[in-house]
Amino acid sequence: MRLDKFLSNHGYGSRKEVKLLVKHGGVSVNDRTIKKADIKIDPVRDHIAVRGEKVDYEPFVYIMLHKPSGYISSTKDYKDQTVLQLIEGFDHYKLHPVGRLDKDTEGLLLLTNDGQFSHDVLSPKKHVDKMYYAHVEGVVTEETVKAFKAGVTLDDGYETMPATLEIIKSDTVSEITLVIQEGKFHQVKRMFQSVGMTVIYLKRIKMGSLPLDENLALGEYRKLSHHEINLVIK
Incomplete structure (x- = not known):
């Protein structure tokens, strides 16, 4: 890899800025000051x-x-603020969200520049659990739990994979947790819509383990440790 590309990727400026940094003796390789950025x-x-x-x-x-x-x-979005606008100091990594949370949804969102990691997390074949906490307008019962366990049919005819629904409080406004392994558009909201x-209120509280x-x-936000990265994918 070229030195200027390495330093640019690690946030030390554009290629032009890195070139000036090297020219003025600000960079060393193996304890030897370097004068050529390429x-x-x-x-x-x-x-x-x-x-x-040291640059790790x-x-x-x-x-x-x-x-x-x-x-x-x-x-990027031409109308609304994006989650990347909340992240400072990582522009050079060209991060992307691992999946999506709706605009009005809170909670755990991962961002990375590792495309393979994103693919593995989002692939239904990998069976990565996504746990949500929600307030639901309506009385959630054991019949709802059974329906979600069997899989429900969404408004477009899609049949969801089995999901684990747990009732925290059953009332006119119920509190629940839900574990799914998919990430269809507005899936949690549409699953409850399918049962009326x-x-x-929706918040993601866990991905994998x-x-x-x-x-x-x-x-x-903060960086994940190697141990935490391994908790996401089984």
Whole structure:
């Protein structure tokens, strides 16, 4: 990999800015000051430093965001704010959301630049659980639990995979948790619509075995550890 590309990918500016940084002696490779930005380096084996501080090679990053309501789970949108506008310091990684949460839905959203990871998380064949907490307008009963376990038919005729519905409170406004392994458009809301109920509050609280960090306030985020990454996919 070229040195200028490596440094640009790690947030040290454009190729032009990196070139000036190198020209002014701000970069060393294996403790030797470099004057040419286009030299080839081995990002894994070589010791790269900028102004004396080591630059660790990190090809992929994985971010947990506590998504607030009002943001679109997209890389860009011409009308609404996107979740990427909440993330600072990672522009050079070209992050994308791993799946989507509706604009008015809160909770656990992962962002990464690892396309294979995203594919594995979202593929129904991988059976990655997504757990939601919701307030539902309507009395959720054991009959609803059985219907969801068998799979329900959505408004477009799609039959959902079996889902695990647990009742926290059954009332005119019920509280529930729901575990699904799919991610169809507005799926949780449409599943309840299929049984004559309306979701009025929705929050994703878990993906795979990875729970939402309770220390993250709405709009806050942090990087995942290697252990946490492995919790998402079985």
